Amino acid sequence: MPDLCQLRTTVYCPNCGSNVPAPAGVVRFQWGEVPRDYRDGDDVAWLVDSAGHVVPSFVLVRNRDQYHWNYGDPQCRDVLAFDIDPHEPEMRCVSCGALFEGIAARVVDGRFDGAIGFLPGSIVQQFGVDVGSFDVAVREPTGGWRARTDWFNPILTEAGQGGAEGD
Template sequence: MVDSAGHVVPPFVLVRDHDQYHWNYGEPQCRDVLAFDIDPHEPEMRCASCGALFEGIAARVVDGKFDGAIGFLPGSIVQQFGVDVSSFDVAVREPTGGWRARTDWFNPILTEAGQGGAERD
């Protein structure tokens, strides 16, 4: 997202667009991400084909475009990311090809753009 001057809005800065607010979640240079569905599900999420229980589901974004979804079996999130899904909701691909949980982006404090800052027309 950019401001009215065409500059990229810094992450987690609220931009007012008439009567709504928007913000960039994370860093624009992160083009490959996993965005986890963190809402609790009832009934539990299961594979429609085999019935396997999923601990979590993530939308996969590759080069800035939705590329599919990934289901994670119980225990695989902590095994792959080193932290529980309750402490992050986005992972980014590292230059090495691995994924890193962005715990620093979890439940961010949003600040409003200042006067003359990132306001959209």
């Protein structure tokens, strides 16, 4: 059930500084309420229960004919949510030809702010782990980034079965 959020945006190329079209015009990822569609400048939305409290992460809540859940923590305000939709052929900058090892939707102060491409080797260099072992990195209070490997491939629990009740 890997439903995804999608952000309609462009991708910043760190090699040449251009903003280039995202594959199919969107970056697909999991952050906030899943699934959901966003545009640049949108606030991250969080699924809430009938009392207005944020539903805990990874708890499935049936909403009409589809399940929704929260991925992550709303206290994390600066986030890189990596595109987990495979791209064939590989994603390249249309301006300079640079190959992107990965693409991430950028969240700044709880609001979507475009996307950024990562050049080969830069993900391991910056985050200390390969993009195949995490989907999200969060900015730490010290200003550095931390790959949330503990949130990678989470087990989803249905509300009412050890999870929270939602609308």
